[in-house]
Amino acid sequence: MGSPNLKVLLESKTLERCPFPIPAGWFFVDYSENLKPGELRNVQLFDQEWVLFRGEGGSVGMSDPYCPHLGAHMGHGGKVCGEHLRCPFHHWEYDASGFCKSIPYAKIVPPIVKREPILRTLPIKEKYGLIWAWFHPACEPPSWELPYIPEIEDASGYTGSRRGSWTANTCIQEIAENGVDTAHLKFLHGAPMIPPVEATYDGPVMKLDIGRGYILGTAYGPGLNVMRFTQQGVTATMISYTQPISAEKSQMNMSFRHPDFAAGSTELHIAKKIVDHMIGAAEGEESAGFESVDFIVWNNKKYRPNPLLCDGDGPVLQFRKWFKQFYVETPAELRQGQ
Structure with missing residues (x-):
């Protein structure tokens, strides 16, 4: 018998249980029936908290909880106004794509506000009676679509x-x-x-x-x-x-x-x-x-x-x-x- 293979014998001391980041893809968030128009709630997914909301017209949004203005948590005291999520602190409003749609007291807004989304939101699809979110660590758009499943769609x-x-x-x-x-x-x-x-x-x-x-x-x-x-x-x-x-x-x-x-x-x-x-x-x-x-x-x-x-x-x-x-x-x- 030769000298022992220490890498094999001792490796388990240095192994991790889950040495991976959150993967990219479409993921289930909740059943559609559980989210009523005008409702918002905080959800824990993808190693962080999010605010899940349904606009009064039925559209679903899922956003980072912290307002880009001064960091208020919009899942505590925030409100759904029409199809927008409103921050409780200064009433900035955001749509499901992360664009700021209203700053009620501002005459001049930061240029980026008019140009692009400033709040991270996730692409959302409702399919099979389920709410799905597309998660990508670099905020890239979906690279494949959810499939047709006859058993749950027909x-x-x-x-x-x-x-x-x-x-x-x-x-x-x-x-x-x-x-x-x-x-x-x-x-x-x-x-x-x-x-x-x-x-x-x-x-x-x-x-x-x-x-x-x-x-x-x-x-x-x-x-x-x-x-x-x-x-x-x-x-x-x-x-x-x-x-x-x-x-x-x-x-x-x-x-x-x-x-x-x-x-x-x-x-x-x-x-x-x-x-x-x-x-x-x-x-x-x-x-x-x-x-x-x-x-x-x-x-x-x-x-x-x-x-x-x-x-x-x-x-x-x-x-x-x-x-x-x-x-x-x-x-x-x-x-x-x-």
Whole structure:
């Protein structure tokens, strides 16, 4: 036996749990039904606080909370006026694009006010009954669109109101990596075998085929994942929209849908059992869904940037290379001020 490899033996002392910034992409903010016209609230997302508001006409805005004038927090005492967010301190008003639209006492305003946005706001879309925000560390505009998802957009043909939300004390990449790590399905979840997995990548989109058609998944960036599970010819769908709350905290959110089978039908029974299996432990099955077993790992693991992998581990490194595109460096002018 030669001298020990100290890098391997001692590396865990220097590892970080979540050594990543917040990734760029579309992320779920809240359900549309939860934000009424004229309402504003403070929300914690992307490692900071924001003010989420809905104009009296229905449009949604999400802004940095601190007024560019003298720094008042607009989520404490601020007000929605028409489609604008009004600061409580001096009643400066901002639209959902960050332009200052009113300074009630000023005859001469700083030139930048007329020229460009002065309040950071995030691009917002309402789709699938959800409010989505585009987050980019350098404030760049969206580089892809949210997809069409028939299960949650079509007026008929699908049903299912079941939703869930779970807190994981880890970063969003660690949660997503489970999709390509099929070996853990046998040893952590108790699946009868390690299912084969194929992953393909196209820009911000990753497609997964787990178990040769058993699970077909499509990830649209880091914040939206559509997984279709098929058993006995019946398909049920999990729409997953995880939020990066901070560098080390993620909120997993999911909606579950399936075709609108007739009441009492065998197909309906199978579809409901598939959904149960996605989450926890379905009746009569020995393997368990993520709720039962994954959190004890996610909440306590460290990230190994140079893992020791073997032939059954799945395309972990390819996944990490794909995910890396969503990490954007802080702009140079901001780094200089840090």
